Amino acid sequence: MRRYIVLFIFYFIIYLLLSGGTYFTDVFFAAVVAAIASALTAKLLVRNEEKLELRRLYYLLKYFFRYMLVDEIRAHIDVARRVLTGEIRPGIVAVPYYVGSDYAKTLIANSITNTPGTVVVGIDDREKLMYVHWIDVKALDPSTCRMYISRVFEEYAMKIFE
């Protein structure tokens, strides 16, 4: 039951954001659309509804702000400097990951790709490795690469989705 309510609130907010609704008709149609959409998609999107907690939402918001304000700014300045000076040491390295769920994997891969300087090229589910194209190869062995690239993302992904 909880997943229907959570998704209903989520879709309701999205509809109101997109329509900018301040009238009664907007709110009414938002409720109708959100009810239908949540009834259709709840079982597909949320498998285990025990995991829908406020604590995880708090970590997600904290992660969003930390990601935008710390990691992104650092990476942007670094790559912008490389654009102007032209000093690059590119290479594809292997980075291990230890999470199980699909959402967590997607969050880690998206975070790595969204940071300038690292792009996920491939993913190996059996060996639990991500192949990352790195603009400045600082290390070759997997655990040191993980320290540089994805340790912070993985800690937060564990807290949010595991």
Added chain:
Amino acid sequence: MIRMLGEIIQQIVFGIGVCLVTIGAVFDLLAALGLVRFPCFYVRMHAATIGVIGGAVVPLIGVSLISLVSDQLGPYRFMFAGISFFTALLIMITAPVGTHILANAAHKLDLSPKEPIIVDKMGEDKR
């Protein structure tokens, strides 16, 4: 007194929004420069990432802040703010998927020269 405070807050939010849009313009310029200057497809992808986050998401958040405090828009300002902010979030979620697929396809089919490259763990492991 309260009205004056409100106007000051409006001005501050407006200033932050204009700053974010200016930062976005600078990063777009740098991304375009990088696309020209970098040597191969994979390295150019990093420049394209600058254009996505620094050049699209950040200025969209700035636009949403600006429209939130623009009184002349009337009740539509919430619509503008909501659409810009939500579009920024959507770009953040969907853009890396496109980058990932492009890189994966180029590497699998060996469509572009990889040099300069120091190490290629993915090519070594496949063999």
